[in-house]
Amino acid sequence: DSGVTQTPKHLITATGQRVTLRCSPRSGDLSVYWYQQSLDQGLQFLIQYYNGEERAKGNILERFSAQQFPDLHSELNLSSLELGDSALYFCASSSGLAGGPETQYFGPGTRLLVL
Amino acid sequence: EDQVTQSPEALRLQEGESSSLNCSYTVSGLRGLFWYRQDPGKGPEFLFTLYSAGEEKEKERLKATLTKKESFLHITAPKPEDSATYLCAVRGSARQLTFGSGTQLTVLP
Numbered sequence: 001d002s003g004v005t006q007t008p009k010h011l012i013t014a015t016g017q018r019v020t021l022r023c024s025p026r027s028g029d030l031s032v033y034w035y036q037q038s039l040d041q042g043l044q045f046l047i048q049y050y051n052g053e054e055r056a057k058g059n060i061l062e063r064f065s066a067q068q069f070p071d072l073h074s075e076l077n078l079s080s081l082e083l084g085d086s087a088l089y090f091c092a093s094s095s096g097l098a099g100g101p102e103t104q105y106f107g108p109g110t111r112l113l114v115l
Numbered sequence: 116e117d118q119v120t121q122s123p124e125a126l127r128l129q130e131g132e133s134s135s136l137n138c139s140y141t142v143s144g145l146r147g148l149f150w151y152r153q154d155p156g157k158g159p160e161f162l163f164t165l166y167s168a169g170e171e172k173e174k175e176r177l178k179a180t181l182t183k184k185e186s187f188l189h190i191t192a193p194k195p196e197d198s199a200t201y202l203c204a205v206r207g208s209a210r211q212l213t214f215g216s217g218t219q220l221t222v223l224p
Contacts, residue, residue: 002158033211043159043202043214056211090158102147102206106158 003027004107006091012113018079021110023091025072031055031096032074033104034066038087049074050096081114088112117142117207121215128193128222136188136218138203148186149212150179151202159202162188193222 003026013019025032034046045058049068060066063081068074078085088111092104120139128134140148147166151159163172165181172179176197178189188201200219204212 002160004158042216043204045211045213048211056209058211088156102210103149103161103164104212105161106151108158109156111156 002105002107004091004093004105006089006107006110008110009108010111010113012115013081014115015081015083017081017114018077019081019112021076021078021089021091021112023074023076023093023107025074025091025093026105029093029095029105030072031094032068032072033092033094034060034074034076035090035092035106036087037090037109041087043090046076078112083114086112086114117205117209117213119203119205119213119215121201121203121218123218124216125219126221128190128220130194130222130224131192133189133191133193135190136201136203136220138186138188138215139184140186140203140205141184142205142207142213144208145205146208146210147206148181149204149206150186150188151204153200153202153217155200162201190220193220195222195224198222 005024030051033048046060048056066076088109090109092106094104150162153159163179168183200217202217204214
């Protein structure tokens with residue numbers, strides 16, 4: 001158990017809909033990262049938050065957005081869903097402290113199926 | 116742009132048959148090379164972090180090594196429970212992880 005929690009575990013929805021994925025980082029970690037894993041693309045970095053502020057952006061679509069709340073949990077919002085958005089979505093956390101360990105610990109993931 | 120290439124894509128071993136997985140990388144300003152293990156449908160599980168060429172780390176039957184261009188994950192006398200996908204990732208000056216596509220390892224009893 002990495003200490004990172006994600007809900008829900010599974011999500012089935014229809015094209016055009018909007019969903020919200022939730023992540024709680026390990027106790028004490030300030031940085032949260034979101035990744036998408038599909039069969040043909042592997043693990044792709046989407047976005048990073050550090051202590052409530054956006055820190056880095058990867059290949060995140062404009063239909064996707066995220067935020068990190070004062071209690072450090074994070075939510076990833078996916079809107080106008082398409083069939084191709086079906087994937088595993090992972091959250092990871094790290095301490096985020098300058099000079100500190102930069103290892104990212106991953107949660108169990110949310111499996112999204114868009115029908 | 117940081118790049119990671121893992122080989123082979125898949126590897127089948129008999130129990131006890133040692134082997135190595137390769138991770139070749141190009142990165143601007145290496146700030147860490149990471150090995151993860153991933154079981155089907157689960158999140159990646161952290162194994163090792165290596166920071167500089169010549170560094171080695173061991174855990175049970177696994178040993179990770181690092182050079183300036185590649186890393187190896189050596190598996191000694193593997194068991195069926197070592198079957199998983201092994202992922203390599205690098206963190207460069209951009210501070211985000213770039214993952215390889217993984218090596219799917221199957222260890223037969």
